[in-house]
Amino acid sequence: MPQSLDAAHPVPPPAPAAAMLKALFRRSEIPLLISLLVVIAFFSIASDTFLTTRNIANVLGQSALAMTAGIGVAIVFISGEVDVSVGSLVAAVAIPLIVVMNATESLFLGIAAALALGLVVGAVNGYLSAYLGINSLIVTLGTLFILRGGVYLYTGQTAIPDEAMLESFFQIGNGRLLGLLPYPALIAFVLLLAFAYVMRHRPFGRQVYAVGGNPEVARLAGYSVKRVKFACFIISGLLATVAGIMLASRLGSAVHVAGLGFEFQVVAAVVLGGVSLSGGIGSLFGMALGVLILSFLSNGLGMLALATEWQLVVTGGIIIAAVAFDEFKRRRI
Amino acid sequence: MHAELVQERGGAHTGAAIEMHGIGKRFPGVIALEEVDLVLARGKVHALMGENGAGKSTLIKIMAGVYGRDAGSINIGGREVALRNPREALAEGIKVVFQEIALISEFTVAENIFLERHPVGRAGSIDWKKIRAESAALFERIGFDVDPAARTGDLPVSQQQMVEIARALAHEARIVVMDEPTSSLTPNEVALLFKVIRRLTDLGIAVLYVTHKLDEVFEIADTVTVLRDGRHISTRPIGEHTHDTLIQDMIGRRIDNLFPRSRGHAKGDIALSVKGVSTDAKLDDVSFEVRAGEVLGFFGLMGAGRTELAKAIVGFDPIRAGTIEVAGRPLKPHDTRTGAGLGIGLLTEDRKGEGLMLELSVQQNMSLAALGAFSRAGFVDETREKAAVQGFVDRFRVRTPSLNQLIKNLSGGNQQKVLLARWLMRGLKVIVVDEPTRGIDVGAKSEIFALLDRLANEGLAVVMMTSEMPELLGLSDRIAVMAEGRITAVFDRDAATQENILNAAIA
């Protein structure tokens, strides 16, 4: 008779101590944190000016752009998609921002206009990827091109200066809390905490993980996979907009070449932070550590008076090493 | 909460939880279901039986909202429902426990229990305390011993299956569908499962129990519906059935004709010799020999290590210790190229993942391993290739409109024939077949079976991994039984019985 006799033999659960160690090691934040401390320790010894409050605050300020946009990119990655359009988006949103501020002298309207553009771009990316099913790498490469071309077309390849000269706008990118911590760092940190909370403690965040981890299971659990992914692209668009606003404030204008290659920097940090390209794995804190490692590294190498190009070389090497280590770990454990 | 649900719907007519009538579903080139009726009574266990390809999974996928139906009506509580997607099915109280694990492996067990709706507290934050406490209480209630805080992917498959089943209890389900729930469970867990099912029926929930295991049906079911080739064959109370009548309904003919016991094969020289093979993952000191023309059947429960053994001896997976020799020549481990060169190949159990190149044609799929033989100085002689492929298509009676047809459009049985031909075209001394008839309809099953029998008669050494008893007993000259990565017993064909094989498998 057609009788299948499969059954599993009982496997004892791993001992609690071993399981905990395994879980600890599996969390990519721990090795990342150690790496960050090693980087900081190394440069503190190598340079006297590295470990000063001022310098640390500066690095945090510099990392704010990648951190802010990185939150969105990481969320898209976790949902199992890719977003590389952020490099052009940070430049594109500066245009409505500056143009509307110049016309209305209102920071509020300027920011609203910028966010509107970010929302539209996120929605277009999300619609094409999630609803039409076009590979999101292709979609966002496409919008990367289109937005950059659009910026060149609109600006005629020059910068549009900020003529409203609002003090509040200047403060966004250049002000410091208590004269020390740059506002961008503060903004990025608040956003990081907020979205980390969402990803961990709101049903939406868990849906993002589920959709990226196993879309079929997520669908069976009653989630709308498309809607969740769509929302992730919108979040990414809006966060890249915030990064773009901070950048425009720092530059004091809408610069057509702003953010060239920024998408690669962000993707590198996100991947370094242990967020998997295949979806469902990774955390925003890991991403933040990835950004910080790269920022401190770049700052430290600069202090050692090494050519800035070394930073690119070292960063590239570190990314390969980190991802290779991650892969190795996954196969071993 | 379930008790209230039951009372609330108490007035509905006939006590039917769901009524499905005239359900039809077609896929490109295949009619999967035609005019199927199924009515589930509240508080009863209804078994759904049928061979592979009978339409069981299509029917439950329609209930789960995974597939839309092409014809027929579904009524729940006297109301016609659409069930356009899984969300609508869940909202109607239909909870399906699929055979494939439908859990997020990165999540904790507790979170997976509440995957469909995370309970939220004040301000919309997820109430993790409640999730942990309620799943712990749930497990306690049904006597299921697993840590709710464990990462789901770390659990063995059988426990993951139990988590899925327990999940059905955590929701306000009116209808619970279980698709082959025992396929990876231990006897203890099966007992636990039946306890869970009785608890469900006590709450007035209708259970649809999909299986092809007869013993379970007689133990748990109140009513049995049998499907065959997408059609409704019979629905009867279990009391009206015997083993024989059920089998007759399922197969439509006697089982003996399906897997005829072969006459036994003439043995030649030693074709494959495996000595002391161990792997990091599973295998522990496995040794055996197979002679040309011999069929060595491997039996074991799920997780016994059959597939791992198959992959190790053809050179696909690395091994930690041991030697493998094909016709007296050593095989370099973890290198399929030398394996294929020596004449050993694997017909995988995972056709989609490891066998087929779905987007390529029948011809490209079939000639892959033998392409070197059709080429000169690296150039493929397509005329010879095509002739060889056509030859095998005719000989194996592969039903395909043309050699350029994409392989994904063929039925499972025809795909399997193409994969078998891939190896035979190359010329093998040893073929390792892993669950050769999995996911194949009844007719093609016996064709594959006859093909393997013929190949052995022609002098090929066959190593067959299977969990199908009739297949094992019908074809093997010797039977090796595995448990936990080791060979626990080897029987000659005349000494092998279901009982002693099973005893060795559980040891």
Place this chain on the structure above:
Amino acid sequence: MTSESLSSTRKPGTAFGLFADRSQIVLIGILAALCIAISLAAPQFYSEANVIAILRQCALVLIVAAGMTMLLICGEVDLSVGASLAFVGCIGMDVINRTGSLTLGVLAALAFAGTVGLFNGIVATRLRVNSLIGTIATMMMLQGGVFLYTREAVQNHHHLPSFTGLGAGYIGPLPIPVIIAAIVFVVAFVALRYTTFGRYLYAVGASENAARLSGLRAERLKLIAFVVTGLLVGVAGMILASLMNAGQPTAGRGFELTVIAAVILGGTSLSGGRGTLIGTLLGVLVLKVIDNGIIILRWNQDLQMVVPGIVIILATWLDIVRRRADAR
């Protein structure tokens, strides 16, 4: 459903079917429509000078795209080609300046570019780093490295006529880069279409496990595809250096995206196993005819970034729609 983009699934006996399938017919249609539309608006489109200019533009992209097609077919990708292109030009020019030998310069360029390909291949197949990420990292290292190698453009101090000929010369009516591209194209076409190597690449991309189980060395095949792509970048880099008469460290920015856009436009799947060189050729032609049209119609040249972005999304979407229709 015999119309999938693999040429060996063609219907036998039809001459046209030998070279194109349905998705490519769409591309040919688009190309024809573009040519007609542009020539109506600007008759000089068909002038010999313009046609030659378009072909020369195509040559550079096509040479690298041939390698990229192989990579995509076997399921990998290389984003470092743009950065490598610039580096190669600098090295080649530098070596010629020092030795006065074109041969040595070309060999050095090929050696360097081949090594980059090998490195990418090892990172992808041995270290198992997703090639999308791994080659972004290589791109960064090359972008940094080229400036460590030279701060500014490496000028032509040797004035070898043969070097200038590499980019600007002609054989008969045809520019040398076009001839090189044609040779590369034919060799790659034959390799993909008629050799076991080509068939194996499709197999590895379609299902790496199935290929491995059938005795193929999937990792080695991928490695070869990476090295071939690297070598082709070496060829293209020398041509570019010749055309610019300098090794420009900033050259090739965004080149990788153009190449990938052309390959994908040509119907090669990002997920591997599907694609043809004919498609890639058509993809390159469509992109470059659009570029050319923008120039001769005197439209704003910044549209050259916008249009490919739209085209690549549109082409992928059309491919999805077509496959869905096929599945019915």
